[in-house]
Amino acid sequence: MSTNTEARLFSPTTIGAIGVVNRVAMAPLTRSRADMEGVHSELAIEYYRQRATAWLIISEATNISREGRGYAFTPGIYTDEHVASWRRITDAVHEAGGKIVCQLWHVGRMSHVSLQENGAAPVAPSAIQADEQVFLESQTVERPSMPRALETAEIQRLVEDYRNAARRAMEAGFDGVEVHAANCYLLEQFIRDSTNKRTDQYGGPVENRTRLPIEVITAVAEVWGADRVGVRLSPITRAVGDTPLDSDPEGTYFYLAGQLGKLGLAYLHCVEGQTRGDNGAGDFDFKRLHAKFGGKYIANNSYDRQMAIDAAESGHADMVAFGRPFISNPDLVARLRLDAPLAEANRDTFYGGGAGGYTDYLPLADAA
Numbered sequence: 631m632s633t634n635t636e637a638r639l640f641s642p643t644t645i646g647a648i649g650v651v652n653r654v655a656m657a658p659l660t661r662s663r664a665d666m667e668g669v670h671s672e673l674a675i676e677y678y679r680q681r682a683t684a685w686l687i688i689s690e691a692t693n694i695s696r697e698g699r700g701y702a703f704t705p706g707i708y709t710d711e712h713v714a715s716w717r718r719i720t721d722a723v724h725e726a727g728g729k730i731v732c733q734l735w736h737v738g739r740m741s742h743v744s745l746q747e748n749g750a751a752p753v754a755p756s757a758i759q760a761d762e763q764v765f766l767e768s769q770t771v772e773r774p775s776m777p778r779a780l781e782t783a784e785i786q787r788l789v790e791d792y793r794n795a796a797r798r799a800m801e802a803g804f805d806g807v808e809v810h811a812a813n814c815y816l817l818e819q820f821i822r823d824s825t826n827k828r829t830d831q832y833g834g835p836v837e838n839r840t841r842l843p844i845e846v847i848t849a850v851a852e853v854w855g856a857d858r859v860g861v862r863l864s865p866i867t868r869a870v871g872d873t874p875l876d877s878d879p880e881g882t883y884f885y886l887a888g889q890l891g892k893l894g895l896a897y898l899h900c901v902e903g904q905t906r907g908d909n910g911a912g913d914f915d916f917k918r919l920h921a922k923f924g925g926k927y928i929a930n931n932s933y934d935r936q937m938a939i940d941a942a943e944s945g946h947a948d949m950v951a952f953g954r955p956f957i958s959n960p961d962l963v964a965r966l967r968l969d970a971p972l973a974e975a976n977r978d979t980f981y982g983g984g985a986g987g988y989t990d991y992l993p994l995a996d997a998a
């Protein structure tokens with residue numbers, strides 16, 4: 631490995647309108663430490679501040695509406711209180727020299743009646759219950775409830791919910807937004823023919839199944855300018871349970887990437903393989919997906935230092951996003967640069983709780 635290859639991962643670039651000083655991003659990480667109204671505590675300010683040297687932080691998935699919520703204690707971006715709590719975080723990240731985009735989330739069928747207004751059924755493209763797990767206020771994990779299929783006439787309201795959340799993210803001082811179309815949540819439920827059995831203009835052929843994601847991304851780009859909007863996809867993940875894949879992942883996602891490429895977006899962010907599984911495992915050509923998109927590409931999923939250096943060097947990735955390593959190494963970029971050892975994250979404190987496993991991982995100097 632030459633010094634030059636190292637330099638590229640740690641060298642500046644631009645991602646749409648966002649200038650970054652290195653090519654290591656922090657992947658979105660749900661930590662389930664907000665209150666039940668989706669408002670962050672003080673701890674979250676410290677957590678994000680500690681990680682500001684990830685030049686680009688992608689926030690934990692953030693609910694665009696009450697209906698979009700599928701897990702207890704996850705943050706929202708649709709009320710004044712949400713905006714105020716995120717504003718303190720974006721200010722802290724900016725003061726520390728970092729940049730942060732907001733991941734916009736609607737879980738679709740991956741929700742539970744206990745998390746919905748008046749115990750309503752979650753909404754989805756089709757009434758097919760997910761064989762997954764959601765985290766409830768009772769601190770227990772349960773199977774998502776049977777969803778109801780959205781009426782065609784309701785779908786524009788969803789686009790408006792995304793648009794509203796995008797505006798709120800701007801008020802909250804983010805540098806941009808990432809539309810979460812990955813990990814088998816609402817937008818990916820529309821994309822895949824396994825979860826979308828609709829017969830209207832939002833179901834059937836791939837042009838129809840990708841209509842809602844494209845309408846949403848277009849609406850969000852009207853708010854922000856396309857060069858501050860990214861999108862996350864995960865063509866071959868089965869989420870945490872067993873969400874079936876599309877019957878033709880390459881055909882479907884190559885088509886979508888080509889359409890997204892026409893929108894002039896800031897970036898495409900891809901979970902390469904089963905989320906948290908081996909990188910790229912499975913039969914999918916992510917390099918070709920990047921080529922179809924034609925713009926900036928953020929690669930993710932079980933990357934280590936050498937893989938990230940190689941991906942930046944080969945041109946496969948413009949940035950590499952790290953998830954779990956950022957939980958336990960707030961100064962991950964410095965450690966990667968020095969090739970210093972990484973601390974292991976404690977899985978028991980991934981979700982919920984307080985400072986333990988959240989803000990108490992030390993940077994290298996203090997750890998030594």
Ligand SMILES: Cc1cc2nc3c(=O)[nH]c(=O)nc-3n(C[C@H](O)[C@H](O)[C@H](O)COP(=O)(O)O)c2cc1C
Pocket residue numbers: 657658659660661689690691733810812813862901905906930931932933951952953954955980981
């Ligand atoms: C605790 C935890 C929370 C996660 N939350 C999110 C999330 O909110 N949004 C999302 O798109 N992915 C989420 N992911 C997936 C990560 O962004 C990432 O794709 C995954 O951890 C693989 O990257 P890594 O090997 O670098 O950890 C989460 C993963 C973990 C471990």
